[in-house]
Amino acid sequence: MLQIFVNDRPCPIEATPQTWGDLLANLDDRAAGEGLLLTSARFDGVDEPSFREPEVTARRLSDVGRVDVETATPGAFLRRCLLESIEPLSRAADLAARLGEQYRGRELANCHDGLTALAGELRGLTSLVGMLEGPLQLDLSAFMPQGTTSAQQMEELGAALDAIVMAQESEDWLTVADVLEYDLEPAIRRWVELLTLVADRL
Secondary structure: OOOOOOOOOOOOOOOOOEHHHHHHHHHHHHHHHHHEEEEEEOOOOEOOOOOOHHHHOOOOOOOOOOEEEEEEEEHHHHHHHHHHHHHHHHHHHHHHHHHHHHHOOOOOOOHHHHHHHHHHHHHHHHHHHHHHHOOOOHHHHHHOOOOOOOOHHHHHHHOOOOOOHHHHOOHHHHHHHHHHHHHHHHHHHHHHHHHHHHHHHE
């Protein structure tokens, strides 16, 4: 039988939900009624950072014995999310610059693994922006230059990654280096500056 805990306290559910998405909707409603947000989830003791992503919400619960979730006030959770994301993003920008130098020097041995790590950090940024503008209802455009939107800035990142993939396929390492140094790194730095600004104003 599925056990559900909220902040380490048992949380009875009248009808056992079929999928994590069904349970998540139920728990979100309960948290919202208390002015809280559901901020993390674990399945059988294993953290699931992407618990709101479609591939996770579709997961059936028939093979799960215990679900643990945590809640927090929106303000506290927002600031924590921002502070936890700034340093990894800054490192990602440094990595983009370093990879650009390596590709330019044809030092390809570890470059592809570096790009994989970089793409992972940017997927994390996508999830964070979705959380900020979704459940947290934060208007990021209020912190950006007039006429700029978060969607546009995310598109810049996506376009840069697409350009890198195309250049890799043709083994055009100088173009890969150029995109990393002149497009991707500055785009990531802009997100670091934006998130720092938002955190400072909370």
